[in-house]
Amino acid sequence: MGSPRVVIIGAGIVGANLADELTARGWDQITVVDQGPLPLTGGSTSHAPGLVFQTNASKTMTEFARYTVEKFVGMDVDGEWCFSRLGGLEVATTLERLADLHRKQGWATSWGIEGTVLDPQECVKLHPLIDESQILGGLYVPTDGLAKASRAVVALARRSEARGAVFRGLTKVTGIEQGNGRVTGVATSNGVIPADIVVSCAGFWGPNIGAMVGMNVPLLPLAHQYAKTDQIPELVGRNSELAEAGFPILRHQDHDLYYREHGDRLGIGTYAHRPMPVSLRDLEESDAVSACDMPSMLPFTGEDFAPSWEQSRRLLPSLESAKIDTGFNGVFSFTPDGGPLVGESADVAGFWIAEAVWVTHSAGVARAVAQLLVDGRSEIELHGCDVHRFEEIQLAPDYVSETSQQNFVEIYDVLHPLQPRVSPRNLRVSPFHARQRELGAVFLESGGWERPHWFEANASLLEYLPEEWTPPARDAWSAKFHSPIAAVEAWRTRTAVAMYDMTPLRRLEISGRGASSLLDHLTTGKMDKSIGSVTYTLALDHAGGVRSDLTVTRLSADTFQVGANGNLDLDYFRRQMPGDGSVQIRDITGGTCCIGLWGPRARDLVQALSSDDFSNESFKYFRSKNARIAGVPVTAMRLSYVGELGWELYTSADNGLRLWDVLWQEGHQYGVIAAGRAAFNSLRMEKGYRAWGTDMTTEHNPYEAGLGFAVRRQKEEFVGRMALEGVGDATVTRRLACLRVDDGRSVVLGQEPVFLDGRPAGYVTSAAFGHTVGAPIAYAWLPASAAPGTPVEIQYFDRRVAATVVAEPLVDPEMKRIKA
Incomplete structure (x- = not known):
């Protein structure tokens, strides 16, 4: 049996890379279609400046970029380069930026990229056009450089075609054919192309293609300015027509600028202008695409560029006598969190997307998608790229538009790891939100949820904080979005009792006669336990990597509540459901709420409000039961992510406020406080509890992550079991x-x-x-x-x-x- 029939929509840098990666793995029935002419199709690739800076806060994105460099360095078209390893230089003109370059050099070191922070003199030696008096230093990464994207597409297409792939230009996609919930083909202006798998690599056109199968592609096309100067005397004679550039690619992020040479001219890109959203309806489709005329190149707006031109002349005095020769506003894709969009439709099997991918990460993303299609998993973990990472509220067009524009504005900003969105806010609040505001909660945001990080009402307790609990003063950076009040909240959790809002944690109800079998197959733990049992377990991929960690509670013979890590878990479980109707899965997060009641006085507090027995003998650790607290029906689970006695108390959203109020009122005699995520994170780390997606991912197996105890080796079968043969502490x-x-x-x-x-x-x-x-x-x-x-x-x-x-x-x- 031959390889599947694959149609790739989009012949830009992502589509061409994917065709190359798939054919390199032996798949030979690959068709790549594009509405534009080949090889210059008129999308973002066709005008991309090609600067490849590899270093990113994300390990995954850095790995993508590193692979792009490694791959392109070895490619050429008739002897002409596809990647020039010129090095990358990012300069600082402020102390804040210089500090950030040291932080960024740390990321590079973490992810295995060589980088050095240089003094101004060393920067000018590398890039003599820089005015030394303007800068405080720079980060130099010698393996960064220039990708010739349009040329790389030709090289990739040639290689793919030699292995059997077919590229079709001037072929507009008009629809996606489907049958029995699967793709069967792609309807085009030149007829239907049969397909078992369709991958949309259509870039900013992606939302239109996704809509053909009812898939939401949360992407916003935005215009970004790029200009070329006239001749720069200092560059005359330095570069040949083929070489194009000799200095490192350059970023001046304090003013949202980047630079590269074009022979004896300089190219200048800027993000310093207002966001310019682009409506796909307004873009002209054209059969006659040239290097200076394509749908993705909009007219240059000189007034937007003027401040960037002024700043460029300050940094690079050679521009003082120069003029802007040409310019355009080029269309690129932005997303709500700045990450790419990779994944398969939840509703139409075989329909995949790889969108919002820039040249820098193109080969890495394409390799990951090829591995997903051929091997069933990517060697690089993808949770920050999976299109299903977004919550439903985050798919609203207004949300996508506002947050994508904000990402454009902040693209070169120095951002703190805890820095919250300013807007939109208050999209999702728990039933306790009003009480939390009364207590002076300082909210950060995640997944649209408002999450208290500490409570100003606890500031008065600082004067009672024992000396041994008093934390030292922090440096300015680690003190951002933090308060010493967190110490009070940790202290009272360890010595009295605290209420934590656990509502934002994802809750799934998995029920039906097949629920136990499904969970047993998908997790490392024993699921067929007594009603009321709670199990900490792992979901692994087939290679034994940690896909998620879960808390599974058996509520009845056929009903389980699963504490999950987010929308990716919901998507995974739904995909694994048997087709016979024996399992139902509901996301119950929004209709329920949860208070984590933890501390040595937790039992005293809850028992004072309930006739149910919360004693240690009657209510053991990692057990669950239905109870009433001051008349409020709750599902109480005896577990704790802060390492103290206590319960997670679940109730329906309509009962939530009453539950909070009765616990709060009764709790005063036990020293109750409300506590936030800052204290929670400290306490869970002291107890050795892991955070999935931060501490471990699919790149790690349970024994590496210190979670071997959650693997029940006696089980005959579960996903990932074979990969763990012979693996242990x-x-x-x-x-x-x-x-x-x-x-x-x-x-x-x-x-x-x-x-x-x-x-x-x-x-x-x-x-x-x-x-x-x-x-x-x-x-x-x-x-x-x-x-x-x-x-x-x-x-x-x-x-x-x-x-x-x-x-x-x-x-x-x-x-x-x-x-x-």
Whole structure:
């Protein structure tokens, strides 16, 4: 049996890369169609300036970019280069930017990219057009450079065609043929092309293609200015027509600018102008596309460019006598969170998208999609790219438009890891929101949810905070979006009782006669337990990577409540449902709410309000039962993510406010407080609890992540079991390790590189100040040989922070508190 028939829509840099990756894996029935002429189709690829800066806060995006560089370096078209490794230079004109370049150099080190922060003199040696007096330093990455995107498309197409792929230009897609819930073909202006798999790589046209199968593609086309100067005397004679450029590609992010040479001229790109959304209805489709005339190149608006031209002349004095020769407003794709959109339709099997992908990441994304199609999984984890990561509220056109425009505005801004959106806000609030506001909650936002990080009402408790709980002062960066009030909230959780709003955590109800079997197949734990049992378990992929961690509660013989990590879990479970109707899956998050009631006085508080027995003998750890608290019906689950005695108390949304009020009123005599995510994160790390997507992903197996205890090896079958044969705690070569910072003061925030014996050896995942242990703590991926007691260093901006690998958990390793 031959390979599937694949139709790729879009012959730009993503579609051409995907055809190459699929044919390289032996798939030979590949057709690539584009409404424009070949090879210059008129999409974003056709006018892309081609600057490839690899370093990104995201490990995944950096890996994509690195693969793009590695792939393109080895390609040419008739001896002409597809990638020129000129190096990349990002300069700082402010102290804030210089500090950020040190942080970015840390990311590069974490992800295995060589980079160095240089002084002004060294920057000018590399790029003599820069005015040394204007800059404070720069980040130089020698493997960055220029991709000749239009030429790379030709090279990729030739290679794919040599392996059997067919490219068809001037072929407009008019519809997606379907049958029995699957794609069967692509209707075009030149007839129907049969297909088993369709992948839309249509770029900013992607929403139109997605609409053909009812798929929401949350992408906004925006225009971005690019101009070329006339001849620059300092560049005359430096570059040949073929070489084009000799200086490193250059970014001046303090003013949203970037630069590259075009022979003896300079190209200037800017994001400093107002966002310019583009309606696809207004774009002209054209059969006659040229290098200076295509649908994605809109007329240049000189008034928008004027401030950028002024700043460019300050940085590069050679431009003082120059003029703008040509310019255009080029159309690119932006998304609500800045990430690409990759995935298969939830409703039409075989219809995939790979959209909002820039040249920098094109080959990496294409390889990942090819691996998904051929092997069933990508070697690089994709949760930040999966189109199904968005919540329903985030797919609204107004939301996509506003947030995508904001991403355009902030593209070169120095952003803190905790920095929340300013707008839109208050999209999703729990039933407790009004009470939280009365208590002075400081809200950050995630997935549209308002989530309290601390409560100003607890500030008055700072004067009672014991000295050993008083945290040291923080540096300005780690103090952003933080408050010492978090220490109070951690203290009262450990010594009295606190109420945490756990409503935003995703809750799924999986029911039906086949529910137990489905969950048993998809998770590492035993599901056929007694009613009322709670199981912490993992969902793995077929290679044994951690797809998610879950809390599964058996509510009845055929009903389970699953505490999940987000929309990706819902999408996964729905795809795995049997087709015989034996399983039903409901997302019950919005109709329910949850209070985490935790601390040594939690039992006293809840028992005072209930005639149900909450004693240790009657209500064991990791059990669940239905109860009433002051008349409010709840599902109480005895588990705790902060490592203290207590319960997750679930009720319907209409009963939520009453539940909060009765607990709050009764709780005063037990010292109850409301507590937020800052304290929660510190406490869960002290207890050694992992956060999926931060501490571990599909790139890690359970034993590496310290979660081998959640794998029930006695089970005959579950997804990923075969991959774990022969794998165990003793065989892993890397491990998620707990670190304690030696000086007791230096708080890091995550993604920093960790050095072992002076060499980069891993990176930080989660970090916090451990209020109970009185020191900053972090989790980091390190070689398994880094046993407790091993000294390491964490690079924090431009300095090294000494830390020590320690045994975990740091708090209550005997589980006496949580099982009290």
